[in-house]
Amino acid sequence: xxxxxxxxxxxRFARVDADLRRQxxxxxxxxxxxxxxxxxxxxxxxxxxxxxxxxxxNHHFDGISGLLIEVYEAMTQSMLAAGRETLFFEGGPxxxxxxxxxxxxxxxxxxxxxxxxxxxxxxxxxTNPRLKASHRxxxxxxxxxxGDALSEIAKARKVKLDAEALAMTVIALIDGLxxxxxxxxxxxxxxxxxxxxxxVLEARLGPLKR
Amino acid sequence: xxxxxxxxxxxRFARVDADLRRQxxxxxxxxxxxxxxxxxxxxxxxxxxxxxxxxxxNHHFDGISGLLIEVYEAMTQSMLAAGRETLFFEGGPxxxxxxxxxxxxxxxxxxxxxxxxxxxxxxxxxTNPRLKASHRxxxxxxxxxxGDALSEIAKARKVKLDAEALAMTVIALIDGLxxxxxxxxxxxxxxxxxxxxxxVLEARLGPLKR
DNA sequence: TTCCTTGTTATACATTCGTTCAACAAGGAA
DNA sequence: TTCCTTGTTGAACGAATGTATAACAAGGAA
Numbered sequence: 001x002x003x004x005x006x007x008x009x010x011x012r013f014a015r016v017d018a019d020l021r022r023q024x025x026x027x028x029x030x031x032x033x034x035x036x037x038x039x040x041x042x043x044x045x046x047x048x049x050x051x052x053x054x055x056x057x058n059h060h061f062d063g064i065s066g067l068l069i070e071v072y073e074a075m076t077q078s079m080l081a082a083g084r085e086t087l088f089f090e091g092g093p094x095x096x097x098x099x100x101x102x103x104x105x106x107x108x109x110x111x112x113x114x115x116x117x118x119x120x121x122x123x124x125x126x127t128n129p130r131l132k133a134s135h136r137x138x139x140x141x142x143x144x145x146x147g148d149a150l151s152e153i154a155k156a157r158k159v160k161l162d163a164e165a166l167a168m169t170v171i172a173l174i175d176g177l178x179x180x181x182x183x184x185x186x187x188x189x190x191x192x193x194x195x196x197x198x199x200v201l202e203a204r205l206g207p208l209k210r
Numbered sequence: 211x212x213x214x215x216x217x218x219x220x221x222r223f224a225r226v227d228a229d230l231r232r233q234x235x236x237x238x239x240x241x242x243x244x245x246x247x248x249x250x251x252x253x254x255x256x257x258x259x260x261x262x263x264x265x266x267x268n269h270h271f272d273g274i275s276g277l278l279i280e281v282y283e284a285m286t287q288s289m290l291a292a293g294r295e296t297l298f299f300e301g302g303p304x305x306x307x308x309x310x311x312x313x314x315x316x317x318x319x320x321x322x323x324x325x326x327x328x329x330x331x332x333x334x335x336x337t338n339p340r341l342k343a344s345h346r347x348x349x350x351x352x353x354x355x356x357g358d359a360l361s362e363i364a365k366a367r368k369v370k371l372d373a374e375a376l377a378m379t380v381i382a383l384i385d386g387l388x389x390x391x392x393x394x395x396x397x398x399x400x401x402x403x404x405x406x407x408x409x410v411l412e413a414r415l416g417p418l419k420r
Numbered sequence: 421t422t423c424c425t426t427g428t429t430a431t432a433c434a435t436t437c438g439t440t441c442a443a444c445a446a447g448g449a450a
Numbered sequence: 451t452t453c454c455t456t457g458t459t460g461a462a463c464g465a466a467t468g469t470a471t472a473a474c475a476a477g478g479a480a
Contacts, residue, residue: 035337036337037248037333037336037337038247038333039337116337119332119333122332122389123248123329123330124249125393126325126329127245127247127249132393136393136394139390165406168387168397168398168402169406169410172386172389172390172406173386174386175386176381176383176384176386177378177382179385179386180378180381183332183342183346183349186346187349188378188382196375196378196379196382199379200379200410204413
């Protein structure tokens with residue numbers, strides 16, 4: 001088997017549609033983020049993780065910082081998408097609310113790799129204005145979805161309630177429980193975290209179907 | 211004025227006691243963390259921030275990663291110290307509980323710079339085993355302080371309560387509110403965040419002195 | 421087959437990173 | 451004053467960073 005024969009038999013690389021390749025690179029970047037935090041978000045590691053050459057990142061993205069933006073937007077998209085099937089769920093506000101909450105305590109959201117990646121990104125959001133803008137927009141949608149459901153439930157049950165404030169509380173609680181579990185799994189697990197959220201809600205709204 | 215005369219008049223640097231210098235470097239590192247996240251945690255930036263030469267960090271610490279450890283421990287120490295005067299506060303469990311909570315919504319804890327630094331560190335805790343161990347220890351103390359107070363209050367009021375679970379909830383909620391405020395101050399402020407914590411507690415325990 | 425578009429590689433480059441180390445000098449001790 | 455300890459500097463080093471660019475080649479179009 002000569003060198004040229006081998007070269008003919010097996011192409012040195014496979015061409016991939018640009019959009020697909022971008023997606024592959026974004027996914028590889030998220031894996032790096034989950035494994036090594038923001039320190040692992042480098043051209044070398046990401047391109048190696050994606051099994052492509054270093055140069056390809058700059059071909060498909062606006063540099064490494066451009067990739068970071070797109071990674072953040074991809075993650076918020078997939079979070080909202082995970083909730084979307086539940087956000088526009090057929091059924092009353094109670095079903096919608098519990099569906100959204102349960103989504104946050106189930107894979108793919110509730111997983112070490114995903115939450116580690118989020119944790120790494122939050123540290124950058126505080127500093128990076130573009131990430132901050134993206135964060136604000138997606139959290140508004142998130143907060144509104146929960147707030148609307150809470151508002152409807154409270155109205156139906158004739159409970160006086162600041163739905164926006166409680167939505168903020170629920171989201172903060174979920175984020176905080178994610179962190180506790182991510183940094184020290186010995187003090188929380190999936191079920192107790194989920195139960196904590198429902199305990200807070202039921203203390204205000206009364207029993208919820210779940 | 212000759213060169214030597216000037217040199218005699220103004221020493222090129224001032225010698226500082228080792229412990230004090232270490233503290234100065236740690237504080238400079240925290241300032242960098244708050245300004246630029248973990249990406250700004252470099253020898254160059256920190257030594258410039260502290261107005262010393264690059265070499266000094268390796269003289270006083272076990273490399274840049276050693277400094278990171280000590281920065282984390284210094285921050286947890288100062289958090290616990292901020293609460294300590296309230297942790298061993300004279301008075302009943304109710305006063306102790308409200309004192310600890312209020313500490314978390316008052317400077318120096320509740321400030322953009324402090325919380326940005328925490329956010330940057332959390333992203334590293336998930337990856338770094340030594341940071342993780344340090345985190346676990348300090349949060350145990352934190353959780354126990356709140357849990358004990360909650361337990362005493364519940365007992366006095368004859369309220370059935372899982373104090374440990376509620377302590378976890380309170381801490382997660384505080385962390386989550388910190389994040390929301392840090393990443394988007396338009397949706398929360400100090401007072402509404404603090405109010406959210408008390409609302410959760412009072413829904414279980416009844417009215418609290420505050 | 422012969423093109424030609426464009427996804428892909430590989431190298432080179434200037435910076436910046438963390439660490440090491442010899443030399444320096446501040447400031448107290450004698 | 452004269453030591454001497456040790457906090458401090460500054461340069462040097464290799465490794466790693468992100469970017470730019472020329473050469474390559476895969477795979478469809480003609």
